[in-house]
């Protein structure tokens with residue numbers, strides 16, 4: 098048995114010691130072993146529309162400047178002056194070719210070069226003029242920019258493993274390349290960061306925690322359509338579409354819950370006939386490009402977690418990119434963005450905004466209740482002397498675990514465990530993916546750009 | 554940091570001379586907003602809903618985009634009548650977990666200004682501080698109301714009720730589960 102995890106395949110039973118949610122030593126080890134080494138999401142290329150655009154944010158606990166330099170190259174700079182440490186860039190966003198440190202006036206180009214410093218002569222001719230510091234590696238996959246502080250880390254594409262497919266399923270929903278909208282949901286929760294990781298692909302809580310949301314979705318539909326959503330969202334057995342989904346291990350600790358094509362229809366308000374027609378037309382176009390099997394998968398929902406702290410949730414009419422930043426064992430910061438196709442008409446775009454907001458974000462009809470759930474968990478962990486473990490066993494005995502099971506969380510936890518404790522727990526065996534979940538893309542995605550090569 | 558091309562700080566409305574309504578109207582607007590705040594603090598949400606026109610909207614822009622366009626950009630809240638009813642009705646049940654049991658709130662609404670537009674519409678601005686107490690924690694929301702109200706006889710109704718939050722992030726609040 099691991100120090101923190103009980104992984105009993107006989108019973109079966111999977112439990113996590115609540116110490117990992119409160120212990121400062123565990124938190125320090127996570128910083129060093131996970132956040133100093135894994136590939137971490139920085140931002141999306143479309144947040145920097147023009148050369149010289151920048152945004153400041155935190156990645157792996159470090160303040161960074163996310164930049165598109167004068168030549169258009171995406172850069173990630175440590176937001177600290179190499180001279181004596183002052184914060185170089187104190188604006189949340191802007192457009193600048195040079196950054197001048199306000200403390201002693203050293204000035205840097207947005208390509209990271211020290212271009213001038215006051216009283217230059219006092220340093221002598223042999224002084225080695227330092228440029229800006231950067232993470233050891235920066236790379237992007239279809240517009241998603243990642244960085245790692247570990248020079249030894251494998252390349253990003255290798256790291257992403259099977260998660261790349263699920264990013265493709267999101268990115269393929271626009272011929273011009275998906276784009277992050279202006280406006281950010283910046284919030285927090287007084288809870289351990291791993292609780293939000295679990296929650297982000299926990300299908301089991303949807304009906305109970307988000308009753309209020311599904312009641313809205315039912316009320317938004319007339320009579321029989323409303324009944325259908327009621328059956329699909331809250332019904333027992335196979336009528337419940339949340340059960341028509343799979344929990345999938347994507348390798349390297351990444352995992353997803355992927356819904357069948359019907360799952361997209363139970364979220365938000367129904368589209369207007371014109372919106373529905375435009376959407377159908379778009380999907381017919383995607384089917385011509387990528388094949389029906391791939392588009393069937395696109396039509397389903399997906400809750401993807403890329404280890405350790407990136408969440409991409411696609412409820413088909415609203416895609417959220419969520420970055421989770423641990424601050425202390427019992428406090429996290431959350432940043433969330435809305436990823437949307439720029440090539441939809443105004444009416445469909447408006448319905449997309451609506452669909453997204455009804456669920457997501459600190460003012461939605463769902464996310465505040467998630468924050469409440471996590472914060473109550475964290476407070477209750479004070480009683481871990483009496484209740485040492487949290488249970489994550491659901492679906493261990495199933496051939497095909499669904500999104501309402503907890504296989505995806507166990508996948509993440511086993512990766513966490515091997516990194517933090519060094520102990521490898523063997524992967525769980527389940528039936529191979531079949532049906533809609535086995536559909537493939539006609540051609541492999543061009544991973545170097547956010548828009549597909551076949552655009553037009 | 555010095556910007557090569559500094560972006561001007563947006564000034565969506567100048568302060569001096571913005572308020573053009575007469576004192577009686579200003580007093581009526583103040584009464585309307587303070588009575589509204591009282592309804593919210595008492596959780597009389599159905600009565601509060603009656604303060605909206607049938608197509609009235611409730612908006613809260615994102616903290617990093619106070620001037621956002623609701624047709625294009627991401628907001629925190631963008632409720633039309635249907636969603637507003639859903640929000641209010643569920644807040645009064647046990648299913649709004651973040652507000653069950655209800656938080657206590659106290660609202661301070663001050664610096665009320667008014668400006669007439671065409672017809673019966675008035676633009677109203679006011680400063681707010683909303684204190685929310687729950688589970689031993691106090692969250693403070695500070696910002697500016699930028700409403701559009703319609704005069705209906707001796708009272709007003711909201712055509713657009715917009716709360717622009719001055720916080721640079723909802724931290725450590727984590728959410729906007731009450732009406733701001």
Ligand code: FES
Nearest residue numbers: 178180181198201
């Ligand atoms: S710390 Fe930046 S110039 Fe001295």
Ligand SMILES: [Fe+2]
Nearest residue numbers: 296306463467
């Ligand atoms: Fe949730």
